[in-house]
Amino acid sequence: MFQEVLVVCTGNICRSPVGEALLKRALPGHRIASAGLGALVGHSAEPTAARLAEADGLDLSDHRARQIDAGMIRDADLILVMSEGQRLALAERFPFATGKTMCFGRWLPSETGKGVDIPDPYRRNEEVFVRVHRQLTEAARLWQSRLGSPRG
Numbered sequence: 001m002f003q004e005v006l007v008v009c010t011g012n013i014c015r016s017p018v019g020e021a022l023l024k025r026a027l028p029g030h031r032i033a034s035a036g037l038g039a040l041v042g043h044s045a046e047p048t049a050a051r052l053a054e055a056d057g058l059d060l061s062d063h064r065a066r067q068i069d070a071g072m073i074r075d076a077d078l079i080l081v082m083s084e085g086q087r088l089a090l091a092e093r094f095p096f097a098t099g100k101t102m103c104f105g106r107w108l109p110s111e112t113g114k115g116v117d118i119p120d121p122y123r124r125n126e127e128v129f130v131r132v133h134r135q136l137t138e139a140a141r142l143w144q145s146r147l148g149s150p151r152g
Contacts, residue, residue: 001077013036013063017063081102103117105117119132
């Protein structure tokens with residue numbers, strides 16, 4: 001099934017590291033990694049994202065941003081991006097990934113029933129980071145219900 005999950009955002013310093021950590025906690029039997037479409041390679045997690053994650057019991061201290069590549073795409077059973085635009089950009093760069101790419105917020109309630117894009121909080125205020133962290137947390141919980149058994 002979906003054992004190898006790749007979480008993708010733009011810079012790999014805000015959303016995808018948090019999404020990766022949340023899914024690692026929720027799905028201990030899976031291999032979870034993250035990368036960026038335009039990664040700030042080698043950078044640590046953004047300080048506000050890291051602080052909110054830490055308050056939620058997650059540790060991003062070892063995270064270093066990395067650029068997505070074809071090998072990561074090939075190895076992944078499921079690729080979770082943060083927006084429909086990223087899904088399309090990934091499909092353009094790596095057409096073979098189209099069938100295994102979905103939005104991280106796919107199962108979040110929305111008017112369309114197709115989930116929601118999770119906005120980039122980079123260089124925004126703390127309120128935006130808090131809202132994004134909540135969305136990521138809820139989305140990870142919903143993915144857990146589809147990909148694995150509840151922790152217990």
